[in-house]
Amino acid sequence: MGNTVAAFVFAALMVGIVLELVRRKIFREKYAALWLIIGASALVLAGWPDLLNSVSKLLGIQVAxxxxxxxxxxxxxGVCLHLSWELSVVEDENRTLAEEVAILRxxxxxxxxxFQRVPRLARQSGEPTSVGLEGPSAPCPTDD
Structure with a gap:
């Protein structure tokens, strides 16, 4: 009986922690669903410990x-496969972003x-410029 209570408390604690992480937006829902299924399964197995023995006999497995x-x-x-898929998606997005940054740079x-060539060309032609290396020049105060 003690093992059953400990397993049930552990499973309930796991479900509670996952729900709290989702509530605080630390954990995304798509990942939380898997952990909630695991927690619910653990709660069911903790609540009915003979269920695992019955299912194992039904499947022909000698030891539960x-x-x-x-x-x-x-x-x-399954978790490893899912995380590998997520990693592949993130790597593709990262590569695309790196290419876009290189093009923008x-x-x-x-x-x-x-921009630096414009003032040089204007000085060579003798035209006054209002744009220098520091940017547009400030307007001169006028005497009114």
Missing amino acids: SNLLFAMCIVLIL ASVERLEAD
Whole structure:
């Protein structure tokens, strides 16, 4: 009976922590769903400990803990597969953003070079300019 209470308290605590993390927007809902399913399953197994024995006999597994370990391994493989997929998506987005930043950086450098060339060309032609390296000149105060 003590093991059942401890397992039930642990499962309820896990569900509570996940719900609190979602409420505080620390944990995203798409990841929380998986952990809530795991927590609910743990609550069911903690509430009805003979359920695992019944399911293992139904599936032809001699030891109930082997079924539990097999379910955990499948779950871990599923989580790893999902995280690998998420990582691939993030890497693609990161590469795209890096390419866009490189294009923008090249555009800015080209514009800066053009901007610095304008005053030089105007001085060579003898025309007065209002735009220098520091930017537009301030208007002169007038005597009214």
